[in-house]
Amino acid sequence: MIPAAFEYYRPTDMAGVIALLQEHGDDARVMAGGHSLIPMMKLRMAEVPHLIDLQAIEGLSEIAISGGSITIGAMVTQHEIINSAEMEKAAPIMKEAALQIADPQVRYMGTVGGNVANGDPGNDMPGLMQCLNAQFHLVGPDGDRVVDARDFYEAAYMTDREDEEVLTAVSFAAPVGGFAYEKQKRKIGDYATAAAAAQIFKEGGKVSAASIAMTNLSDTPVWSEDAGTALVGSTCDEVAVKAAVTAMLDDIDPTEDNRGPVAFKRHAAGVVLGRAIARAWSRA
Amino acid sequence: MKDEITRDERVANLKGMGCSRKRVEDARFTQGKGNYVDDIKLPGMLHGDFVRSPYAHARVKSINIDAAMALPGVVAVLTAKDLEPLNLHWMPTLAGDKQMVLADGKVLFQGQEVAFVVANDRYIAADAVELVEVDYEELEVIVDPFKSLQSDVVLREDMVAEDGSIPNGAHGPRKHPNHIFTWEAGEEEATNQVIDNAEVVATEEMYYHRTHPCPLETCGSVASMDKVNGKLTLWGTFQAPHVVRTVASLLSGIEEHNIRVVSPDIGGGFGNKVGVYPGYVCSIVASIVTGVPVKWVEDRMENLMSTAFARDYWMKGKISATKEGKITGLHCHVTADHGAFDACADPTKFPAGFMNICTGSYDIPVAYLGVDGVYTNKAPGGVSYRCSFRVTEAVYFIERMIEVLAIELNMDPAELRSINFIKKEQFPYTAALGWEYDSGDYQTAWDKALLAVDYTGLRAEQAQRVEDFKAGKTRKVMGIGLSFFTEIVGAGPVKNCDILGMGMFDSCEIRIHPTGSAVARLGTISQGQGHATTFAQILATEIGLSAESITIEEGDTDTAPYGLGTYGSRSTPVAGAAAAMAGRKIRAKAQMIAAYLLEVHDNDVEFDVDRFVVKGSPEQFKTMKDIAYAAYNQAIPGLEPGLEAVSYYDPPNMTYPFGAYVCVMDIDVDTGVPEIRRFYALDDCGTRINPMVIEGQIHGGLTEALAVALGQEIAYDDMGNVKTGTLMDFFLPTAWEVPNYETDYTVTPSPHHPIGAKGVGESPHVGGVPCFSNAVQDAFRPFGNRHTNMPHDHWRIWQTANDLGMHD
Numbered sequence A: 001m002i003p004a005a006f007e008y009y010r011p012t013d014m015a016g017v018i019a020l021l022q023e024h025g026d027d028a029r030v031m032a033g034g035h036s037l038i039p040m041m042k043l044r045m046a047e048v049p050h051l052i053d054l055q056a057i058e059g060l061s062e063i064a065i066s067g068g069s070i071t072i073g074a075m076v077t078q079h080e081i082i083n084s085a086e087m088e089k090a091a092p093i094m095k096e097a098a099l100q101i102a103d104p105q106v107r108y109m110g111t112v113g114g115n116v117a118n119g120d121p122g123n124d125m126p127g128l129m130q131c132l133n134a135q136f137h138l139v140g141p142d143g144d145r146v147v148d149a150r151d152f153y154e155a156a157y158m159t160d161r162e163d164e165e166v167l168t169a170v171s172f173a174a175p176v177g178g179f180a181y182e183k184q185k186r187k188i189g190d191y192a193t194a195a196a197a198a199q200i201f202k203e204g205g206k207v208s209a210a211s212i213a214m215t216n217l218s219d220t221p222v223w224s225e226d227a228g229t230a231l232v233g234s235t236c237d238e239v240a241v242k243a244a245v246t247a248m249l250d251d252i253d254p255t256e257d258n259r260g261p262v263a264f265k266r267h268a269a270g271v272v273l274g275r276a277i278a279r280a281w282s283r284a
Numbered sequence B: 001m002k003d004e005i006t007r008d009e010r011v012a013n014l015k016g017m018g019c020s021r022k023r024v025e026d027a028r029f030t031q032g033k034g035n036y037v038d039d040i041k042l043p044g045m046l047h048g049d050f051v052r053s054p055y056a057h058a059r060v061k062s063i064n065i066d067a068a069m070a071l072p073g074v075v076a077v078l079t080a081k082d083l084e085p086l087n088l089h090w091m092p093t094l095a096g097d098k099q100m101v102l103a104d105g106k107v108l109f110q111g112q113e114v115a116f117v118v119a120n121d122r123y124i125a126a127d128a129v130e131l132v133e134v135d136y137e138e139l140e141v142i143v144d145p146f147k148s149l150q151s152d153v154v155l156r157e158d159m160v161a162e163d164g165s166i167p168n169g170a171h172g173p174r175k176h177p178n179h180i181f182t183w184e185a186g187e188e189e190a191t192n193q194v195i196d197n198a199e200v201v202a203t204e205e206m207y208y209h210r211t212h213p214c215p216l217e218t219c220g221s222v223a224s225m226d227k228v229n230g231k232l233t234l235w236g237t238f239q240a241p242h243v244v245r246t247v248a249s250l251l252s253g254i255e256e257h258n259i260r261v262v263s264p265d266i267g268g269g270f271g272n273k274v275g276v277y278p279g280y281v282c283s284i285v286a287s288i289v290t291g292v293p294v295k296w297v298e299d300r301m302e303n304l305m306s307t308a309f310a311r312d313y314w315m316k317g318k319i320s321a322t323k324e325g326k327i328t329g330l331h332c333h334v335t336a337d338h339g340a341f342d343a344c345a346d347p348t349k350f351p352a353g354f355m356n357i358c359t360g361s362y363d364i365p366v367a368y369l370g371v372d373g374v375y376t377n378k379a380p381g382g383v384s385y386r387c388s389f390r391v392t393e394a395v396y397f398i399e400r401m402i403e404v405l406a407i408e409l410n411m412d413p414a415e416l417r418s419i420n421f422i423k424k425e426q427f428p429y430t431a432a433l434g435w436e437y438d439s440g441d442y443q444t445a446w447d448k449a450l451l452a453v454d455y456t457g458l459r460a461e462q463a464q465r466v467e468d469f470k471a472g473k474t475r476k477v478m479g480i481g482l483s484f485f486t487e488i489v490g491a492g493p494v495k496n497c498d499i500l501g502m503g504m505f506d507s508c509e510i511r512i513h514p515t516g517s518a519v520a521r522l523g524t525i526s527q528g529q530g531h532a533t534t535f536a537q538i539l540a541t542e543i544g545l546s547a548e549s550i551t552i553e554e555g556d557t558d559t560a561p562y563g564l565g566t567y568g569s570r571s572t573p574v575a576g577a578a579a580a581m582a583g584r585k586i587r588a589k590a591q592m593i594a595a596y597l598l599e600v601h602d603n604d605v606e607f608d609v610d611r612f613v614v615k616g617s618p619e620q621f622k623t624m625k626d627i628a629y630a631a632y633n634q635a636i637p638g639l640e641p642g643l644e645a646v647s648y649y650d651p652p653n654m655t656y657p658f659g660a661y662v663c664v665m666d667i668d669v670d671t672g673v674p675e676i677r678r679f680y681a682l683d684d685c686g687t688r689i690n691p692m693v694i695e696g697q698i699h700g701g702l703t704e705a706l707a708v709a710l711g712q713e714i715a716y717d718d719m720g721n722v723k724t725g726t727l728m729d730f731f732l733p734t735a736w737e738v739p740n741y742e743t744d745y746t747v748t749p750s751p752h753h754p755i756g757a758k759g760v761g762e763s764p765h766v767g768g769v770p771c772f773s774n775a776v777q778d779a780f781r782p783f784g785n786r787h788t789n790m791p792h793d794h795w796r797i798w799q800t801a802n803d804l805g806m807h808d
């Protein structure tokens, strides 16, 4: 597990990063916490002749919460998410999800930006961002642009981001109502066998809006609009939950791996979603 | 002369047997000051790395090393062709087979060593590996041992004669080109007769999946050939350094006195570091060729894919009993998947290890065991992962058969065990498959365990849970896992135990220094077991010097006496016995010195804790410190100066530790997630040297048992690709997955061991695996489960529930 030789860069401003990306094209990659990228390089599954470290770029590590809007800099670590009291107040689902990612060592290094930009279907933040209807902020040679999390993922490791673009932040409106992030995994440090993010808003004793996204059950995260819709107007009773699960199962497409065969994963997906809904409803 | 301190204080000061002395090793291990193979850095040292086969079965048509050699910093690329003139392209295995060091015309498993690159640094070596061009022609892959025995694909062409006949193997006749051996114990006909005429018979087939010891430190070596002196020094991850020296001498032709083998600190072995690996041989050859030291250290994936695996036993059992539950006979057949080469590390006469301990803790009048070893396209190995030779398989087999028989009899499995235990008064007990159990008191241990967990209460709770489940009140079922195990450790008597012809004795050499401290060297080697702590305690009690004043050294063949190493829980039973015996020789001479100094007859002094006293007048004494000083500095008529002793101990028998374990588990049938609510482990390892070290060993062994039972496996796909080659998929539990363990004990000393100790390092693994597995299986018993195979990971547990209609 020794990576191929690479050139290491540590630019101090974004212009420097973009210039390097333009110069080396496909041969260059930015590195945030390195906890997805470096293992891939060591396995020689990723060849990165030019590695651009983002650690010295200023302005990427802030959490800004104001006026019901939350912006998280790309370099904010999962550890910082867990320990931000403000974040816990404004969007408690962030902490609940982050605590289920990897282990403390990984979370000290792994960043929100790296997690959402990576494009690995096993990452937990992308589904969560889709649940929260987040926006991803990108900067590139042609300036800034914003992409909806729900439009960002194309296939495993394929996203809407261009090679010369850098993700600078994610933002979303502070969620309202009850929340839950439910994840089944084989052990600490494992990616999900199945995971579900749920936000449920209750008005007049009934669901008025619900958003549901699933992780590691397709080659991209799956925001299941129909699953959310199935809950609207209900009290998250058995029938409604069943309808939501059925709708979700139509949207996912798991494959067999060491975590189990497809039938098991579909069953587990239904179970974790049912539990996520129950918990979110109890908090709504 | 009067003492200032009491006798109790003198005993305490010794830190001898029975006290929970803190581990002397831990100061360096917990501060990053250990010295492992990869810490060894010699001037001018080169680094080796392997080109490995991506295919499980292929012909190697050509190897082109030009591009690799052209890379600056690459010194050599060795292939089988380079090793052939030295006759080192193949090497003998410990099991009497031979194994390719580097691919000789074909490859037989994924990850097999094809070429060895030697370069100035580790990074260049890795880059050069990518530049070696190997042209493969893929062959049909066989990963199923049953298919292998039917197939006309010959895996080992070297094992078939030119006329197509099948020569005998190391263990007798072979029935098929892919067959390695048949090994039998007991009486088949008599067993069949009993079973055919029995009132009740239970049969079951079970697969004990392939797994891997996965020590935290992977395997490696540093070879340094000093061409001027003709001396070869080899540092490596060796559980048996002396055997490695002898094998290295036989293979290389270098005389044994010119080879020094050193096992430095070893980061866990669990059987993985008993065998000889191609990397060791290649580092030696490369050092001989280049004239400078060469290091080889494998990475985690290489360790999991290519070094010795464990288990992979397909077991078929029949057990018979009377209607009342008295067992009358046991029949077991095993199809053993050994992979591409038979590289098991078992005593020569036991190609299936001590699998014939499979009658367990029960008085079974007649039994039969047959084992067929088979070649497949998988990595070689078959080592004893934290157990004595194949004992984990044997105990799993019988503890599952008991559970299945209990189902057949509609009887409580705890009661069934009680009915069939070998009784205390039957020891020494000769089992139907030949072993003579030294001592045991099973019923007492069992009753203590069942009482401790309130077994009756647990069964009542379980019955209520079944009701609740059926009534739709819960989705969690409850399992009570039981296991009662007897280990067979301490190999072993030279009359029936040897490895490559070398008898399995062990040794200890003690040198007392004039000021009353000592160094003792043994033929074993700690891999984390804490020998430096516990062996000093044995000696402290035997010779009356504080354990704090005794240094223990192991692992350097230039200084330590010859021994067979550490595995199979043999260190305490064999080397520990040697230590006690050597200590007694010291004491015998000390007695003569004391008598001389006290001016009385030898028989008029007696040993008391840390001194010899004149019988009947305890105020007249000489401490061991006084005696040590006199031994070197006073002319004593009729005695040589000095105080040293050596003992080579050939044990008269194995030792038979045992234990009673109970696991309580709640299982979510919808996710397949098990939660271990309680784990109780009672161990009887005979005399207890250091209770704290014992507890540590039990925690570790149980955790590895949990791993194996609940998820840890080396899985292959049909193409022979390893599916679990990293720690993301190969289950290594963390503190998070590990329950709280409750430990307990009884003490039944071994009657033949000098201090009555039996060995404990492996018991918890041996007893733990069936206990965890039985808990899962027991949870589903009320719903119709009879047997499901391990590993019980989430999806397989879910599958069990699904098959039983529990999701409908």
Ligand SMILES: Cc1cc2nc3c(=O)[nH]c(=O)nc-3n(C[C@H](O)[C@H](O)[C@H](O)COP(=O)(O)OP(=O)(O)OC[C@H]3O[C@@H](n4cnc5c(N)ncnc54)[C@H](O)[C@@H]3O)c2cc1C
Binding pocket: A029, A030, A031, A032, A033, A034, A035, A036, A037, A038, A039, A054, A074, A100, A101, A102, A103, A106, A109, A110, A111, A112, A113, A114, A115, A117, A118, A122, A123, A124, A125, A165, A166, A167, A168, A189, A190, A191, A192
């Ligand atoms: C043992 C282990 C267990 C893990 N378990 C989980 C888990 O359960 N759930 C989970 O979600 N994750 C898990 N991870 C992954 C971990 O959370 C990673 O840290 C995270 O996925 C990536 O964040 P990073 O900052 O380390 O990114 P890096 O590894 O540095 O980068 C990942 C990828 O994103 C790109 N990238 C990074 N930052 C940017 C940016 N600002 N703009 C554009 N592209 C960028 C990189 O070029 C690279 O391709 C685990 C990792 C390990 C080692």
